[in-house]
Amino acid sequence: METAPRRPSMADVAARAGVSYQTVSRVLNEPDIVRPATRDRVLAAIAELGYTPNRAARALKTTRSSLIGVLTDGSSLFGPAETTTAIETAAREAGYSVLLTTVGPDDPGGRAVGAELRGAGADGILVVAAHEAMIPAVAASARSTPVLAVSALPPRVPGVETIGVDQQRGAREVVEHLTRTGARSVVHAAGPADWFDARARRDGFEQALEEHGIDGEVVGPGDWTPRSGHDLADQLVRRGLPDAIFAANDMMAIGVLHALHAHGLRIPEDVAVVGFDNTLGAEFLVPSLTTVAQPFAELGRTALERLVHLLEGTPVPADAPRTLPPRLVTRRSTLPERPR
Numbered sequence: 001m002e003t004a005p006r007r008p009s010m011a012d013v014a015a016r017a018g019v020s021y022q023t024v025s026r027v028l029n030e031p032d033i034v035r036p037a038t039r040d041r042v043l044a045a046i047a048e049l050g051y052t053p054n055r056a057a058r059a060l061k062t063t064r065s066s067l068i069g070v071l072t073d074g075s076s077l078f079g080p081a082e083t084t085t086a087i088e089t090a091a092r093e094a095g096y097s098v099l100l101t102t103v104g105p106d107d108p109g110g111r112a113v114g115a116e117l118r119g120a121g122a123d124g125i126l127v128v129a130a131h132e133a134m135i136p137a138v139a140a141s142a143r144s145t146p147v148l149a150v151s152a153l154p155p156r157v158p159g160v161e162t163i164g165v166d167q168q169r170g171a172r173e174v175v176e177h178l179t180r181t182g183a184r185s186v187v188h189a190a191g192p193a194d195w196f197d198a199r200a201r202r203d204g205f206e207q208a209l210e211e212h213g214i215d216g217e218v219v220g221p222g223d224w225t226p227r228s229g230h231d232l233a234d235q236l237v238r239r240g241l242p243d244a245i246f247a248a249n250d251m252m253a254i255g256v257l258h259a260l261h262a263h264g265l266r267i268p269e270d271v272a273v274v275g276f277d278n279t280l281g282a283e284f285l286v287p288s289l290t291t292v293a294q295p296f297a298e299l300g301r302t303a304l305e306r307l308v309h310l311l312e313g314t315p316v317p318a319d320a321p322r323t324l325p326p327r328l329v330t331r332r333s334t335l336p337e338r339p340r
Contacts (some may be wrong), residue, residue: 091304166326173210184212229254
C-alpha cells in the first residue's frame, strides 16, 4: 500500500541547501541578514521541494497568522468585484494569505462571518462596504479585530478608518468635461440611494452644476442594471432630452445607449452619454463610451498598507491618501472639448 506523500519541512529544506534550520528560518523571516549566496541556495531548495511555511506553527510562535480577512457582500458588480480582486492581489504580493467571506441573507449583520474570520486567526479584516447593509458587519467585526473599511463614504463606526476612491471628484470631472464640449443641460441617472458610490456621485454632480451654472437634474434612482438605464432614458426621450446624460455606472449607460438608438437618436450629436467605472469592453461599445476609470489596483495596495500600519501600530505617513483620484476617459459618446 502506497503511503501518502509527506509535506516537506524546514528540516528538509535545510538538508537540501546544506544549511542549518535557523538559517532557513532567517531566510523566511529576515532575508536581508542572510548572505545573498546562502539565501539563493535556500530559496532554490524551497522551490525544488515545494515547501510552504506551516501557518499554524508560525502563528503559535509569533501570535500573528499573516492572514487577512476580506468581507464582502458577494456582489458581482464591476466596482465591488474589482475592489475585492485588487485587495486579494495586494495582500498576496505583501506576503499575506486571504480568507474571503461573504455576508449572506441568513446573516444580514455579518456577525457570524465576522466571528468566522476572527476564529480562523485573521490578523485584521478589510470590509468592502459598498452600501448601508454592510455597516453592521463593519461594526461587528471591529469589536475585537482591527478593521479597515473600503468605501466611498466613511461608515460612521467608531475606531474604523476608511479608504476609497473620490467618487465626487469623478462626477465633477464628468460635468466639467461636458461643459467644455458645449453642453448646457445634463441629467444624472442616479444609482441606488443606499449605495455609497451612488450617493457620492450624485453629490459631486450637484456640486458641479452649481459651480458651472448649467442646467441639470437627477432622475431615478436606477439599480445599476442596463434595464434601469434604458427605462430612465426612455422617459427622458418622451418628455424632452438634455444635451447630455450622465449614467451612474457603465451598465446603466449601456441601457441609455440602447434606448437612444431605439429612438433613432445620434450619439453624441443629439445627446451625449457618459458612464462610470470604465468597465471591460466600454471602449468597444458603439459609440465607444466616455467614462470614469477607478484605480482599483492602487486602492487594493493602499488599503492593505493602511491595515498593516494598524496591525503593527506604526504611524501612517502624513502624505498617505485616504481617497484616491479617479480618471476621466474621453471617447466618442461625447463631443470633443472646445478650445478654451
